[in-house]
Amino acid sequence: MRYNGFYLVGNYPDPSTFFEAAIAGLQYFDFIEVGLPFSDPVADGPALAYASHRALSAGVTTDTVLQSCKALKEHIVKIGSSKKIYIMTYANKVFHCGIEDSMQQFVASGIDGIILADVPFVESAPFADCAKSYNLEYIHFITPESTHTQIQTICSAATGFIYTISLRGTTGSSLTITDELKGIITLSKKYATVPVVMGFGIQNRQDIQQALQYADGFIMGTALVKKLEHGVDAYKYFLNTLFEYIAF
Helix, strand or coil: CCCCEEEEECCCCCHHHHHHHHHHHCCCCCEEEEECCCCCCCCCCHHHHHHHHHHHHCCCCHHHHHHHHHHHHHHHHHCCCCCEEEEEECHHHHHHHCHHHHHHHHHHCCCCEEEECCCCHHHCHHHHHHHHHCCCEECEEECCCCCHHHHHHHHHHCCCCEEEECCCCCCCCCCCCCHHHHHHHHHHHHHCCCCEEEECCCCCHHHHHHHHHHCCEEEECHHHHHHHCCCHHHHHHHHHHHHHHHCC
16 A cells, blocks of 8 residues: 655745645645744755745744644545645654643644654654644654664554655755665565655655655655745646656
8 A cells, every 4th residue: 555645844835825735735645744844944955944944934833834734634524535634843843832732732733643853763752652642643763774673663663654764864865775775664664564655855756666666655845845936836737747656
C-alpha cells in the first residue's frame, strides 16, 4: 500500500491560496504535512525557510494556520475522504503553549498527527505519550545515523507512518539513493507495521520513481512550495505532470 504525502507552509503565500493548494494536492496525495511558520526552522532548506519567514512577516500565526486546517478537515469530511492532516512544527512552539494544550488545540482543529522536526526519538516520550492520549499519531524519524537497534525500537513505537530521512542536511537538497539508504529502508520495512515513507530531496518524477522502488511512499515539499510562489495555476500544472507516479 502506497502512502504519499506533500508539504506546504501553513497559510503561505496567503490563506486562500494555501487552502486551494491543499485541496488540489489532496486529490493526488494521501496526506498533507502542514508546516507551522517558525523563526528558526532548522530542518528546512533555504526555500522553505524563506517561505516560513515570509508567512510570519505577513502576520501568519499558529491560530490562523489551525483555522485553515480545521476548514480543510471539514472539506475532507464533507467529501467523504479519509485523507489526513499532519502538523509539522518544532519543540519550542509546543513547549511555549504547553504540550497538553497544544495537543488539545491540534485535535480541535482536525489534525490527525504531529511531526516535531527537532525532537530525536530518545527525547520524544513526553510529546508522543501526550499525543497518544489524544488519539493523535506521533510521527517518528529514522535517519542515516540510526543504528539497527534504534531502527527496531523506533519501528516498534511507530504510529501513522515512519518518516525516513533520505540524506544528511536540510530539505531541498538533491536526492541520492545510496546503499546506506537502501539498507536503512529495508531494515525499517522489516520491523515496521506502518508505511515507511521517504522524505527530503524528492523534487521531480525521477526522484519519485527512485523513492518508490524502495520505500512505501514519499513526501514532496520544497518543489511544490516553489511552484506555488509562481501562482496556484503553475502549482496545479506541476501536480498534473506528476500524476502518473503519485496517484494510486
